[in-house]
Amino acid sequence: MNALWQKLKKHEISGQMFDDEIDLAYAVIDGIDARGERNNYRTERFQFDNHSS
Template sequence: MFFLPKYCSEMNPIELEWQHLKKDELAGQIFEDELELAYAVIDGVGAREKKGNYRTQRIKFKSHHLSCCGI
């Protein structure tokens, strides 16, 4: 394991995916609330998965794990 420098998005591959997701799948949309945005992100990741011919996996966290953090 190694740590990336702060503000060095070009060294973090997920940042490139977020950039494309925002530019291509989510661009120009307005969302009523966070839930609508969350569903749009899920759909956008699915679209990128099909377009890029790679596989993604959705991970669901149980709420009792988040309660320890005040969320």
């Protein structure tokens, strides 16, 4: 995962400024999707349960 993060920072979101964390999160999602399309592999998102007990 660290190697992917380094590539995303260098190639997908380098030089961009983000107003808040949600903008950064969407940029990361878009970057992963773009890399998947370019390299012809499937990407999939999932959500963690955030229900408090």
